[in-house]
Amino acid sequence: MAEFIQKISQTPELKAIFNYENFRLQPVFDKKAQAAFIRPNESLDHAFKNSLAKGLPPINVLPMAAQHLSVLTKLVGAKEVLEIGTLGGYSSIIFAQTGAKVTSIEISPTHRDVALENVAGLPVDILLGAALDVLPKLAAEGRKFDLVFIDADFDDQWEHFDWAVKLTRSGGGVFLDDVVPTMIKNGEVGFAAEGGGEVVEKRSVIEKIGEDKRVTASFVPIVANMRPVMPDPIMNGFVLAVVE
C-alpha cells in the first residue's frame, strides 16, 4: 500500500486525479464532452424550448445523461422502451430517435399535453395516470419491454422498480434515476437531510434491489453540472440493472 501511495505521489497524472477540488472542474469536462459528442438535434431543442415556454419545470435529463440513454438503448437493441415520468417528452424523444417504440407514463395532464406537442410524428405513446395505476394494466395486457427508464416521483422508486422488473424481458434493462437525492432525503445513508432530523440509517432502495434475485444491479454515481441553474456540480447517481 505504501508503495502504491508513493507511486501516486510521483506520477503527475495520478496525483492530479486525487485532488478533491477536481469535482469543481466537472463543468469543464462536461462542456468539452458535450461539444465533442452531442450532435445538433432539432426535435430535442424544440422540446426543451417549448416545454419552458409552456411553463414546465426544467427537470428533463441533462444533455450528457440523454446521450447515455441513447447509447444504452442502442446497446440493448431496445425495440420497446417503457418510461415512467414523461414531463415534456425530452427523454421520450431520445429513446424514439434510436428507432425504439416508446410507452411513457405521466401523471400530469398539463405535462402530457406539452409532451404530445413535442413528440408529434415520433413513435411515442403517452399514458396519462399515476404509474402505480398504469403499470399493473400493462402487466395484465402481457406487455414486455426491453428497457425501462424510471424518472418520476422519488417516494415510489422501489414500487416502480418492482413493476419495471415484472415488465422487462429477460436480458433487458431497468434504469432507476435519481437514487442519491432519495437516499439523502430519507436519511438512508446515515446522515440527516438538510433541516435536521434523526440520524438513522434506514433500509434503502439500494438494499431492496440488492436482495432482489430477479436482477443483477449496479450503482453508477455521477457528478452532474446543472449550470446555469446551480453554479456548483452536484452528486447524483442511478441504478442500472439487468433482468435475469
Ligand SMILES: C[S@@+](CC[C@H](N)C(=O)[O-])C[C@H]1O[C@@H](n2cnc3c(N)ncnc32)[C@H](O)[C@@H]1O
Ligand atoms: C423528472 S420529470 C421526467 C423527466 C423526463 N423523463 C425527461 O427527462 O424529459 C418527472 C415527471 O414524472 C411525473 N410523475 C411524478 N410522479 C408520477 C407518478 N407517480 N406517475 C407518473 N408520473 C409521475 C411528473 O409529473 C414529471 O412530469
